[in-house]
Amino acid sequence: MSELQSTSPMIEARALTRHFTSRKQTVEAVRGLDLTVERGELVALLGPNGAGKSTTLRMLTTLIPPTSGTATVAGYDVGRDPREVRRRIGYIGQGNGAGHNQRARDELVSQGLAYGLDRNTARDRAVELAASLGLAELADRKVSTLSGGQRRRLDIAMGLIHGPELLFLDEPSTGLDPQNRANLQEHVVALRERFGTTVVLTTHYLDEADSLAERVVVVDHGTVVADDTPDRLKAVHASDRVVLGFRDHADAACAVRRVATAHPRAAVRHDGTHVYVEMGGGTFAVPALLADLAATGTPTVSVEVARPTLDDVFLNLTGRSLREGTGTDQSTPSETEEVVAA
């Protein structure tokens, strides 16, 4: 590997664009996406259904050519040197990678051989990965007889078998139970420690992006709409929710005016004996707020501060929720009852 290649970014995509034409209709799946990923980074691509995440990965893994724009992956141009790119990356697609009439172990070994492992190394790695992904007992079963989650684990094992420099995972944890999701995260972390692997994954699980990735790239309508650490994204794009409880309705009604005056930029409302405040930096503002309320004769009896989640960030950025089924309807029935203007 040349000096240039080992210091240049692992991924450099410029104005990456991909259109699909079906039945005379053109879908702009990815529109001018820019993305730079340094060596060793762990990046999560987050976006609603149809945002263009898979299409982006498919371009970066040489599966489909971009309509326009360029991408350099592991030091090589995806259009000019696809084979050089392929031998340096691993890819766990959104579908199932194992052939249905194959045995699980055979697929693992074949995959290892395909990536240049010798037969013994491939066998050893197959045993090692099957054991650590809970597939040891299933290794001799036909893939078609495995459950959805078991197949997904096999996909992951296949993607890890050659310890690639750069690993793409398209919704790796879909269909996994919580224990296996945790197990997957451990594998991704271990892979980085052992091989220094750069990881790019897409996910719908916000907690996964939050706990695993140092960097979250939010994709919507085929472009990057935000790109930062989970904490910074939350700080900038979503506010803390503070819930203050009072002795009675009258106290809460007094307090709501007090809070609104002290924090003119916060969204404040009250409902029964509770006051709801949405504000940036809520965790720091609360102690002073409590002292002030106690001093003015409306002491709080309970307090709750909720940090924003990536879902809040998401809702804020795209107008949609990532949580299945909820859509944009985030309101609770009580919210509409008594909104008190300051």
Next chain:
Amino acid sequence: MSTLTLTRPERVGHPLRDTAIVLGRELKPVLRDPFSVVFSMIQPLFFLALFAPLLSGVTGLGAGSSLQWFVPGIVVMSCLFGASMTGSNLLMEMQTGSHERTLVSPLSRSSLLLGRALKEIVPVVVQAVIVVAVVAPTSFEVHPLGILVGLLMLSVFCVGLGSLSYALALAAKGQDWIFWTVQQTFLFPVLLLAGMLLPIDGGPEWLRTLSKANPLTYIVDAMRGLFAGTYDVGQLLAGTVAALVVCALGLAVGLRSMRAAD
């Protein structure tokens, strides 16, 4: 090198090694469940049991017994069915995501086709051996050298046909109905016009002309000669050329489709 990987780059992407890996992968299900090949033999065995007896009164079957005439045709037929349907496996892999995985791997596009197409030789040999074993105790005369040469020729043909079947699966882009419609539309005319089940010689002029345009006719004729132990150079040459033409054409189309696969 900043990253430690298990991959030995110098081994990756060697065309022969790649083809061997793909072929090895394709053969694994057969090795694990040898009975799957035996099950695919049920159909030709039914033809032998229930159709061959009807041929006893038919003229134009040559000098030997009617089985001597019929067996080579039935071997070709079972291979024709198998090789033309083989693309359906790829179709399935295109639907599940398994094909996509191999496209991202460093295996060369050519090996993805060649390894698969070469697999077609295995059912040719296994099925022929079973059919011959079944009929050996009857009036059928076994000429091992002739059978060997015949199977070699048939293998060449099946590699080409299998390759075409894979090209069809790729062209169908994972849509079953396109694949099966084209496969069936092609299969039966080719089968019937090659004179596999009944001799063509007694048929009308136009049918005989069409039959002469079918490369499989020359292979079936050559196989009949070889299985009977009569080595007619002209017939042998025609069969070999037909098999090679189908093989070359099939591989050319198949390789083109696989290289263009996205």
